Amino acid sequence: MLTSEQLRLLRHDLLHLANISYSEVMDELLDHYASLTEKWMREDYSxxxxxxxxxxxxxxxRGILHIQERYKKLLLHQLQLQHWSIVRRYFRWPTLITTLLVGTLAYLTVRAWPSSILSALFFVCVFAPYLLFIPSELRLFWQKQIQKRALLTSLRREVVYRQARYGNYLYLFVIQLPILVISLFFDGTNSRTSRPYLFEWHTALSAALAFVAIMYTLTYLELYTKHSAKGFANA
Structure with missing residues (x-):
């Protein structure tokens, strides 16, 4: 059994020689590193x-750093599969009832509100997932900047945060891309940098866009809740 000082030395190797930067990877590798060390010590090595x-x-x-990158890609892939699994579940019974209610709400909202407000709501929905990370960001700021603690990053938190980038893609496709296309065709004479063109074309299209934004927010919230319950450990 290794002493706490010996474990500290092994951790130091992983941190400074292999540049391990994620707490989950550090825990896994430290456990494996310690087991291998104990195995050789039983062979009468110092x-x-x-x-x-x-x-x-x-x-x-270099090999250990490669393990970290492989672990990161694997976790990101698993997270993407989980997110799509949540999305598919919204189109199965009985969750389909919730989906239909969301679609009805989106359609009624589109009929009642002007396009400018709809685009603002779309913006709020697709970027709302980032708000979930504010408490943990403030906590990290306090620990690192105020308490001056050296912490490893939570890989689980990073990949969940990275999954929120799909909201950026939705915003670029729905809001920014039409503005760019129209500015190219009309040389900017009939375009405005914040005009919600797609929300002005047809009620059904606007309802579909609102539905996508709401569903994205709901599914991401479920994904975030699932993983935050396991803990975004920083060590």
Whole structure:
């Protein structure tokens, strides 16, 4: 069994020689690194010799860093699959009832409100997921800047945050792309930088866009809740 000081030295190797930057990866690799070191120590090697052999087994710094990148890609892929699984569930019984209600709400909203307000609501919906991260951002700021604590980043938090980028894509496609296209065709004479063109064309199209924005927010909120319950650990 390794002592706390020996574990600290192993952690130091991973942190400074392999540049491990995520807390979840650090926990996994430290456990594996310690197990390999203990294995060699049972073969009557000293701690220093055993840790060197274990380090080589892990793949040295570059190999260990590759493990971190592979772990990150795997987690991101799993998260994307989970998000799409949530989306598909909204079109299955009995959640389909909620989906139909959302569609009805979107249609009634489009008929009642002008396009300028609809575009503003669309903006709020697709960027609302970022608001979920404000408490954790403030907590990290306090720990790093005020308490001066050196913390590793939570990989789970980073990939969940990265999934919110699809809201950016929706905004670019629905709001910014039509403005760009019209400015190219009309040389800017009939375009405005904030005009919601797609919301002015047809009620059905506006309702569909509102529906997509609301569904995106609902599914992302469920995804965030699921993973935040597991904890966004920073260590």
């Amino acid at each position: 701690f220093d010799e055993a840790s060197r052999k274990a380090w080589n087994e892990l793949g040295n710094g």
